Amino acid sequence: MFAINRDFAPPFKLIAPYFIIGVLFYLLSSIFAFSLDISSIGYLSPSVIAWVHLFLLGFIMMTIFGAMAQLVPVVLENGHFAVDLYYIIWPLLLFGTLMMAYGFIFSPLVLPFGGLTVLIAMLTFLFDTFMTIRKIEKKLNFTMISVIIANIFLLLGVVFGIVLALGYSGMISINLTDLLKGHVYLVVMGYIVTTIFGLSMVLIPMFGLSHHFSWRPIKTALVLMSIGVLSVAISSLFDLLALSYLGYLLSALSLLLYVFQMFVLYQTRARKEHDVYAKSLYVSLTSLVSSFLLCIFYIFSKSEAMILVTGWLIFTGFFGFMISGHLYKIVPFLVWFERFSPLVGKEKVPMLADMIPIKSANFQVLFSALGVFIGAYGLLLSNNDLFKVGVSFLCIGGIFLLRNLIYIIRFK
Numbered sequence: 001m002f003a004i005n006r007d008f009a010p011p012f013k014l015i016a017p018y019f020i021i022g023v024l025f026y027l028l029s030s031i032f033a034f035s036l037d038i039s040s041i042g043y044l045s046p047s048v049i050a051w052v053h054l055f056l057l058g059f060i061m062m063t064i065f066g067a068m069a070q071l072v073p074v075v076l077e078n079g080h081f082a083v084d085l086y087y088i089i090w091p092l093l094l095f096g097t098l099m100m101a102y103g104f105i106f107s108p109l110v111l112p113f114g115g116l117t118v119l120i121a122m123l124t125f126l127f128d129t130f131m132t133i134r135k136i137e138k139k140l141n142f143t144m145i146s147v148i149i150a151n152i153f154l155l156l157g158v159v160f161g162i163v164l165a166l167g168y169s170g171m172i173s174i175n176l177t178d179l180l181k182g183h184v185y186l187v188v189m190g191y192i193v194t195t196i197f198g199l200s201m202v203l204i205p206m207f208g209l210s211h212h213f214s215w216r217p218i219k220t221a222l223v224l225m226s227i228g229v230l231s232v233a234i235s236s237l238f239d240l241l242a243l244s245y246l247g248y249l250l251s252a253l254s255l256l257l258y259v260f261q262m263f264v265l266y267q268t269r270a271r272k273e274h275d276v277y278a279k280s281l282y283v284s285l286t287s288l289v290s291s292f293l294l295c296i297f298y299i300f301s302k303s304e305a306m307i308l309v310t311g312w313l314i315f316t317g318f319f320g321f322m323i324s325g326h327l328y329k330i331v332p333f334l335v336w337f338e339r340f341s342p343l344v345g346k347e348k349v350p351m352l353a354d355m356i357p358i359k360s361a362n363f364q365v366l367f368s369a370l371g372v373f374i375g376a377y378g379l380l381l382s383n384n385d386l387f388k389v390g391v392s393f394l395c396i397g398g399i400f401l402l403r404n405l406i407y408i409i410r411f412k
Contacts, residue, residue: 010069010083012338016409017090018066019331023405025058025097026320027398030371032101033391038308039384044177048308050104055315056187057097057118063323064195065089065125067330068147072132075143075202081131085124092121100165115165122158126151142219146198149226153190156233157183181244182236188314189251190229196322197222197258204262207277207329208269217264221257224250252292259285275353276361280325283369287317290376309379316394317372324368324401328356331408339412355411360404368397 032051041048069086073079080086099114129151133144140148160183167174201218204210231247234240262285291313298306332355340349375390377383 010073010080010086012334014083014086015066015069015334018062018069018086019327019405020409021090021094022059022063022066022323023327023398023402025054025062026324027395027402029054029059030391030394030398033375033394034388036387037384038379038387039382041308044180046104050101052311052315053097053100053104056192057093057100060192060315060319060323062090062093063327064192065093067199067326068125068129068195070330070334071143071199071202072129072147075141078132078136081128081135083128085128089121089124092117092124096121103165111165112162112171115162119158119162122154126155142215142222143198143202146194146201146222149222150191150194150198153186153194153229157186157191160186160233160236175239178236178239180236182233185229185232185236185247185251189225190233192319193255194222194225194229196319197225199326200258200262203326203329204265204281205269208265210265210268213264213268217257217261221254221261224257225254228254252295255288255292259288276328276356276358276365277325279362279365280321280328283365283372284318284321284325287313287321287372291318305380305382309376312376312379313372316368316375320368320372321365324364327401327405328361328408331405332356332411335408335411350411355408357404357407360400360407364397364400364404366397367393367400371395371397 029051032054036047036051065086069080069083073083096114096117096119099110099117101114103110103114129147133140133148160179163172163174164176164179164183166172167176167179197218201215205213228247228250231243231250235242235244235247262281291310294306294310294313297303298310332352336350336352336355343349371390371392371394373390374393375387378385378387378390
């Protein structure tokens, strides 16, 4: 648990664009998925790579940056080094993401410019984060250690990405396949998953009122994931196949330990209700476990469809529901904290639960879950029509998510 001081919390108007734009990208990437012809694409197809970047940079990274803008100073009990930098990060990330998606589909020459814009956004984020951490004198806790490790991996992943963009556009000659493996692993497993490790151990115990639980599984998971990501990144540079398999194995063990840690938190929680937040976590972790099983099948079948389904489940299921579920906790709290906390003791103020449109939020979880699993089934069968049905449900879920977010932000 962490004490929250108004002196450390940045203004909500600074953070709100990250959440709104992130959810808009969630909806945009869902709509874009209609253009994917799964009967003729592979995981290296330009349209698939464009969709991945829309979802990864536009939704996942944008939302995480917004959450970190709030979480870092709260955990450190110290203000941002230069909080106003967050006013320029989201426009850079927004336009950089759109340019990269355009470049993958229509003009590879645009890719380096989009990549450079994204690079500036991420370097700005990293600069503020590291300079803020540098200001503190107290001992770093697990969350901040995971943030530091994650941001180092992000920096390396962005460097890999710039080199890939130059190679994809034909400006330099590189082994795209090997370097892509390192880039994906550094960003997805190294930054996003490691950040989720750190955020989960702050937010989930806080929202579930979990106490007196062991930290050993998640600490071991962080060590294994760090070694695994480094192994895959090094193997992508020097073509060391055995090292990459070691990295995959360690990463898988790390994620299994994370799932076990979530089970421990579930068992020790004091708040027992199955609200929208809890339902989102159930879908998220179910998607993660399902992707494990598919990876095992891939080892024996070597089917490219298994790779596509695994990626779909991890992105739209694990990441998508982990982030959207936390939005129903984070955004109401931030709005309440800024708008209503000064009125406590002076007049009647709403509870956090009053700020969430429960019925609409449940519809969002239902339609998005149907979209994830029907879409995955369509990918598994290479059935284009079934995949489009799943995408349709995902779009409806995205509309509900956007509507709910606006409702919470405008709550009075």
